[in-house]
Amino acid sequence: MASNWEEFYSSHPQPANLSKNEDLLRDFTARHLNGDTRVVLVTSGGTTVPLEHNTVRFVDNFSAGTRGSASTEYFLDHGYAVVFMHRVKSLQPFSRHFTGQKFLNMLDLIETKDGTSVTVTSENIPKIADVLRKYKSALANGKLLELSFTTVYEYLWLLRSACQILAPLKEKCILYLAAAVSDFYIPPNEMSVHKIASTKPQTISLQLVPKILAPLVSLWVPNAFVVSFKLETNKDLLIDKAREALNKYKHKLVIANMLQNYRQKVTLVTQQSSYVIELTTEQSRIGEEIEMYIVKNIVDKHEEFIADRSGRS
Numbered sequence: 001m002a003s004n005w006e007e008f009y010s011s012h013p014q015p016a017n018l019s020k021n022e023d024l025l026r027d028f029t030a031r032h033l034n035g036d037t038r039v040v041l042v043t044s045g046g047t048t049v050p051l052e053h054n055t056v057r058f059v060d061n062f063s064a065g066t067r068g069s070a071s072t073e074y075f076l077d078h079g080y081a082v083v084f085m086h087r088v089k090s091l092q093p094f095s096r097h098f099t100g101q102k103f104l105n106m107l108d109l110i111e112t113k114d115g116t117s118v119t120v121t122s123e124n125i126p127k128i129a130d131v132l133r134k135y136k137s138a139l140a141n142g143k144l145l146e147l148s149f150t151t152v153y154e155y156l157w158l159l160r161s162a163c164q165i166l167a168p169l170k171e172k173c174i175l176y177l178a179a180a181v182s183d184f185y186i187p188p189n190e191m192s193v194h195k196i197a198s199t200k201p202q203t204i205s206l207q208l209v210p211k212i213l214a215p216l217v218s219l220w221v222p223n224a225f226v227v228s229f230k231l232e233t234n235k236d237l238l239i240d241k242a243r244e245a246l247n248k249y250k251h252k253l254v255i256a257n258m259l260q261n262y263r264q265k266v267t268l269v270t271q272q273s274s275y276v277i278e279l280t281t282e283q284s285r286i287g288e289e290i291e292m293y294i295v296k297n298i299v300d301k302h303e304e305f306i307a308d309r310s311g312r313s
């Protein structure tokens with residue numbers, strides 16, 4: 001079992017696409033290093049833990065990617081450049097508005113003797129145009145880099161590389177760790193190579209994944225503004241757990257949320273204070289998203305953090 005994060009990395013080979021992702025991250029960082037644009041790394045979606053090397057089964061973590069993908073759009077609205085690090089097939093910024101049958105329902109099929117054409121129904125043009133305009137603009141201005149992971153190993157390798165490459169941005173950079181990261185895993189030498197036979201009941205022993213916030217805050221991005229999330233199901237534990245994380249890792253902010261109502265209510269916990277952001281029934285009814293308010297809060301806090309740092313230097 002890996003007893004710490006260094007051992008964890010040394011016992012899991014780096015993913016095949018890591019070098020390519022590192023090149024993309026280097027280009028992105030170089031583009032934003034000297035200008036005024038602020039940068040945020042958003043992690044989003046759940047990581048998996050495979051049960052077999054040739055994986056048929058895996059343990060998954062709860063997360064559709066709504067928090068991360070919606071927040072990415074609001075950070076872009078505030079002028080930030082975003083690295084969106086997400087689980088394969090989880091929600092992505094912009095395209096999230098057109099998932100499932102929604103997109104097909106926005107189209108008209110026109111068949112005449114001269115041929116077939118597909119158009120957007122007139123009432124949907126404003127919505128599609130609005131989303132498309134923002135998406136194209138983010139790409140054209142080099143403000144959106146999307147990278148993906150599936151397993152907790154791919155996530156941890158990519159996260160470390162991303163942090164190390166973004167580190168020169170110093171206080172201009174936010175880490176917004178909304179992904180739901182596996183806490184337990186099966187060490188590679190204990191994992192079955194092939195599909196586990198379904199001939200008898202199985203007992204699976206899971207080891208603890210080292211908490212990666214520790215090296216992240218103290219070693220990889222010591223000057224960045226780090227925001228982590230805390231998901232609980234027992235409300236009596238939520239704020240204590242968030243404070244525990246702040247005291248242990250010494251980062252800037254924990255956004256605490258309950259599985260039961262995380263789309264409507266979060267508590268922002270800092271070393272000094274804690275306060276609630278909650279959507280009213282009316283705000284939910286008209287489709288407002290809590291991420292708009294979360295991101296506005298983070299952007300304000302980031303501004304204070306940068307002012308404080310430049311006042312000290």
Ligand code: PMT
Nearest residue numbers: 063064065066067177178180181209211212213228229231
């Ligand atoms: O995507 P949605 O469906 O919208 O859901 C959003 C969400 C509920 C997943 C999101 O709001 C959220 O709470 N994300 C964090 C969930 C989580 O993993 O909580 P945790 O208590 O297991 O971890 C707390 C923090 O420790 C996380 O910021 C994580 O980055 C970090 N961590 C976790 C495991 C690990 N081995 N190392 C870590 O550093």
